[in-house]
Amino acid sequence: MDRIPILKMGPFLLVTIQVDLYDRLAxxxxxxxxxxxxxxxxxxxxxxxxxxxxxxxxxxxxLGNIASMSRIMDAETxxxxxxxxxxITLVELGLTLQGVHTAxxxxxxxxxxxxxxxxxxxxxxxxxxxxxxxxx
Amino acid sequence: xxxxxxxMMEIVREQDVVPFRNxxxxxxxKIGMSLVNQTKLITAASELVxxxxxxxxxxxxxxxxxxxxxxxxxxxxxxxEGPGIPDIQQAMQDGFSTGKxxxxxxxxxxxxxxxxxxxxxVGQGTAVTVTHWKNGR
Numbered sequence: 001m002d003r004i005p006i007l008k009m010g011p012f013l014l015v016t017i018q019v020d021l022y023d024r025l026a027x028x029x030x031x032x033x034x035x036x037x038x039x040x041x042x043x044x045x046x047x048x049x050x051x052x053x054x055x056x057x058x059x060x061x062x063l064g065n066i067a068s069m070s071r072i073m074d075a076e077t078x079x080x081x082x083x084x085x086x087x088i089t090l091v092e093l094g095l096t097l098q099g100v101h102t103a104x105x106x107x108x109x110x111x112x113x114x115x116x117x118x119x120x121x122x123x124x125x126x127x128x129x130x131x132x133x134x135x136x
Numbered sequence: 137x138x139x140x141x142x143x144m145m146e147i148v149r150e151q152d153v154v155p156f157r158n159x160x161x162x163x164x165x166k167i168g169m170s171l172v173n174q175t176k177l178i179t180a181a182s183e184l185v186x187x188x189x190x191x192x193x194x195x196x197x198x199x200x201x202x203x204x205x206x207x208x209x210x211x212x213x214x215x216x217e218g219p220g221i222p223d224i225q226q227a228m229q230d231g232f233s234t235g236k237x238x239x240x241x242x243x244x245x246x247x248x249x250x251x252x253x254x255x256x257x258v259g260q261g262t263a264v265t266v267t268h269w270k271n272g273r
Contacts, residue, residue, distance in 0.1 A: 022154050053175065054157060056182040057241060085175035093179060093244035094230060 004029050006036050011119055012044040012110075013037065013075075018051045026062045033066055037073045044113035045070050048106055050081030060095040067100040076116040077101060080109035137204040147185055148194040156197065157182055160212065163201055167208045169270045177210060177268040180248040183241045184214045184264055192218020192261065202267070209250070209269035220258040228254075 002025050007014040013036055015029070033045060045066065049055070055063075067077040078101040082090075090097065101116065103109035114120070141163075145156050160181050164174040181197075188195045195216030202211050221227045230243045246252040251267035 020154060020157065023150050054178050054182055056179050056186065057244060058182075058186060083175075085172045088172055089175045089179045089248065092176065092247045093183075094247070095244070 002028065003032065006032055008036075008040055008042065011042060011117065012046055012113055013040065013042045014046050014048070016048040016051070020052060020054055021059055021062075023058060026059055030062050030066055030069070034069050034073065037070055037075045042075050043117040043119060044075055045077045046106065046109050046113060047077065047079045048081045048109075049079060049086075050083065050105075052086065053083065055082075055086050055090055055095075057093060057095055060090065060093075060097060063097060063100055071099075076113060078103050078109040078112050078116075080104065080106050137202055140201040140203060140208075143199045145197050145199065146194070147188060147197060150189060152194075153182065153185055153189070156185055159199060160210070163199060163210050167201055167210065167270050169210070169268070173268060173270070173272055176248040177212075177266075180245040180266055180268075181212055183245045184212075184266070187241050188214055188216045188218070188262075192216035195261075207269045207271065209267050209272070211265065211267045214264045215261065216263075217261040220260055220262055221254075221256040222258050224254055224256055 004015060004017060004025065013033065015033065019025075021029070036042065037045065047063070047066070063079055070077045079097070080103045082102065101112060103112050143159070145152070145159060147153070147156060157178050160178050161174060164177055169177070185197065195214060195218070198213040198215070200211045202209055226232055228242050228246065242254070245266065249266040249268045250272040253265040254262065256262040
């Protein structure tokens with residue numbers, strides 16, 4: 001069966017779509033991702049579509065679905081790496097991916113996820129921001 | 137108008153969509169269409185082929201490279217023998233859908249290509265023709 005691998009990275013799930021999706025593959029991804037969010041308690045989902053050359057209304061709907069379903073499961077979704085030609089086409093098509101967070105690349109997407117979920121990036125930052133320790 | 141190449145593809149199942157899209161891409165690359173125009177055309181083609189599968193259980197697509205007034209372009213004709221569309225005007229409105237979709241398919245597709253034509257007869261089928269020029273907007 002065709003599947004797109006889902007990687008767990010700390011509190012987040014990472015998906016890199018390397019092929020142009022056909023319907024079955026997209027539906028499997030939707031299903032697998034939600035199952036994984038539930039199983040791992042992930043707080044965020046990052047979907048890299050930098051290798052995707054075509055996003056039609058079906059594919060756009062799947063991305064929207066993943067975002068809404070994840071939100072209900074207490075996880076944020078960020079779609080990153082959209083090609084400029086795909087962005088132009090999506091807007092003309094009338095698909096604005098409402099409710100889906102987007103970022104230019106994986107790095108910014110990860111930053112956005114940390115921000116959205118209030119998870120602190122590094123241990124030392126956590127210490128800095130931690131309230132002053134009780135003297136005892 | 138001159139037809140330079142003509143090709144036909146049967147679309148009967150979901151698995152035919154990706155090879156079909158690739159074929160459109162090949163033709164678009166062959167005539168030197170820009171990446172943005174290629175993406176628009178392939179996305180439009182993808183929407184139409186999806187409609188054909190969903191509402192008519194498939195059909196066939198004629199793919200042509202055409203030339204008119206010194207312009208080169210690609211013309212795709214989607215023909216099915218499905219139920220037909222009773223009210224084309226309504227079907228061309230944003231947000232209208234008889235299925236569960238977002239209703240962007242037909243109106244969105246029209247925005248993506250340079251020329252768009254639709255003919256439908258209830259009980260007989262639907263034919264959609266789209267043309268996109270190499271140097272179209």
